[in-house]
Amino acid sequence: MLPTNRLFSIIQILRNARRPVKAQQLADKFEVSVRTIYRDIAELQNQLVPIQGEAGVGYILKPGYEMPPLMLTANELEAVALGAHWVSQRGDKYLSQSANSLLEKIKEVVPEHLQSVILDTNLVSANFAQAVEDSINMDDVREAIRQQNKLFIAYKDVKENTSHRIIWPIMVAYFHSVRLVVAWCENRQDFRHFRTDRINKIEVLAENYPRSRQTLKLEWQKKEKITLPQTNSQ
Known part of the structure; x- marks a missing residue:
């Protein structure tokens, strides 16, 4: 475990402990030496984390301590x-x-x-394809998705034919070079995927689509046999 991750974990352990935690207990858990734990405790105290105690007795975290809103590990x-x-x-x-x-x-x-x-991050995302530029303001599309508004669009297909549609946008899929708006199309009465560089015009309509975005996403997943990552948010 990285030292920064260990510091965060020590705080978590002390927050949840009902009695003093000895350095040896922490050393065993993190598979490091007791001397390393002493240094970690000193580092946390230098950062004004209210840890009390001493070697051989154990350490406690002063009641009422709250971690900063953004307490992230290095990973x-x-x-x-x-x-x-x-x-x-x-x-x-x-x-x-x-x-x-x-x-x-x-x-x-x-x-x-x-x-x-x-x-000075040592991780980079390698991109070899030139991203295709959007023809529309994607802020408007994302806001329509959040508010569950219908969109009127002018869409140009691969043969350069333009059609006008009313869609219910539910997601935007970001690929290396292109982006797709996933939506229910009123004209086709089915789900369709629209490349953002081929949408020539959009108009956000005041009308909300009649079913929830979550319901539509589940229907789309079932149709496409796709499993999306699960999150804790609704």
Whole structure:
């Protein structure tokens, strides 16, 4: 385990402990020496984490201590940095700007000993295909998805034929070079995928689509035989 991850884990253990935790117990759990645990405790105390106790007796965390809102491990920060780097290169214009803004905000609040994880990351996303530019404002599409608004679109197919449709957008799929809006199409009465570089025009309609986005996503997954990653959010 990385030292920064171990510091975070020590805080978690002390928060949950009902009695003093000895250095030897921590050393056994993390498979390090007792001397290393002493150094970790000293480092946490230097960061103003209110740990009380001493060698041979055990350590406790002062009641009422709350960790900072953004207390991430080095691995978690690397995951964020890698994901944000990919989005900054492969996302649409506004999402790319947001990815860079996210990293700037994180750099402002992470502890000093984790700054290098963001500033000098050793993980990169390799991209060999040129991203195709969108023909529309993707901010409008994402807001329509969040609010479950219908969209009127002018769509040009691979043969350069343009059709006008009303769709119920439920997701945007980001690939290395293109993006697809996943939606229920009123014209086709079925799910369709629309490349964002072929949508020439969109108009956000005031009307909401009649079924929930979550229900539509489940129907789409069943039809396409696709399993999406599970999250804790609704």
